Amino acid sequence: MFxxxxxxxLGYVVAEGVAGFLYQSVALLADAGHNLSDVLGLAVAWGGAALARxxxxxxxxxGLKGSTILAALAxxxxxxxxxxxIALEAVQRFGSAPAVPGLTVSAVAALGIVVNAITAWLFARGRKGDVNVRGAYLHMLADALVSAGVVAAGVAIWLTGAAWIDPLVxxxxxxxxxxxxWGLLRETVEMSLxxxxxxxxxxxxxxxxAALPGVEAIHDLHIWPMSTTxxxxxxxxHIPAGHPGDVFLEDVQAMLHERFGIGHTTVQIETGTACTLADERTV
Structure with a gap:
């Protein structure tokens, strides 16, 4: 799949990049750069998934499960x-935008819609059970829409002859x-912290x-990402009545996994009151 x-x-990036240089379309080059980032993103996600195993x-x-977080941050x-x-090149083009063949730009971008739609379809089946796969699916779908925008820009250039539409797009x-x-950066920084x-x-x-039988207090509760998934x-x-046994711990793990998707759980049972980590300000 990856x-x-x-x-x-990658094949489309090469074709779109060559077309962008040949026809001096910064919109095509911008879209090619975007699609190249998708290739890198898919490659890093694939590599991160491999390292996580x-x-x-x-x-x-x-293990190296945290490599998926580092990959996303990178x-x-x-x-x-x-x-x-992309933005710098576009701003510079506004002053002296070269003539761009609108229909050619549209044709190249239309190919991008097909490529991104096929890629999105590849990830569609697994998007409901895997956050990473769902992210790839949504990203590819969004890219198809971006390519559609470039198609519309090419048609607009062809109809109006306005070269400034290319850097604007x-x-x-x-x-x-x-x-x-920005959303990816914020989330990965949060994960790294x-x-x-x-x-x-x-x-x-x-x-x-707290609702579990026998539990009177909870402290030193930490929830963090071991990887992106x-x-x-x-x-x-704190259970004053005594340790409830291994079955209780198994039930806690099952409950946390089913209700919150937390698969790696470590619970410490305490029957007394003397715990140096009872203060919420203590880590």
Whole structure:
């Protein structure tokens, strides 16, 4: 799936980039840059997924699951650099925009709609059960819409002869990429700082643990992403009546996985009151 998507998009990037240089269309070059970022994103996501399967070691006790977070952060930073280059070129073109063959631009961009739509279809089946796959699906779908915008720009240039439409569309594409990138950057920075993953409500998790039989207090509750798809949790549960046994722990793990998607859980049962981590300000 990743290999096919990368091959399709890489082939189109080359064709679109060559066409952009030949016909001096900054809109095509901007879209090619966007699609190249998709190729890099798919490649990094593929590589991150492969590294995440690395077995734990004495040095990396969680394996290399966190590599998916680093890969996503690197992608966001590279995209910001690409956005700056696209915007700079577009602004410079406004002063002396060269003549652009509108119908040719539209034809090349129309091919992009087909490529991105096929790639989105490849990820459509697995998008409901995997956040990474769903992200790739939505990204490819958005790219098809961006290519549609370039098609419309080409038609508008052909009808009006207004060369300034080309750099204008490239700026719009840069804004679209920035909008996608900003959300990715924020989320990956949060993940790298071990923030509670988006989609998990800390208070709801705490209330669910507090509602367990025998639990009188909870402290040292931490929820963080071990990778871009695997949330982890640790918590201390105060149960004065005594340790409830292994079945209780298994039930806690099953509940957290079913209700919140947290698959890696470590729970410490405490029957006394003396715990140095009971203060919420203590980590």
């Amino acid at each position: 290999a096919i998507g990368i091959a399709l998009n 690395t077995a734990p070691s004495k040095r990396f006790t969680y 992608n966001a930073l590279l995209l910001l650099v690409a956005i700056g280059a 490239s700026l719009v594409i840069a804004v679209v990429i920035f909008w996608q990138t 071990a923030a509670v993953p988006r989609g998990i409500d800390y208070d709801r998790v705490k209330d669910a643990l 695997e949330p982890s949790l640790t918590a201390h549960l």
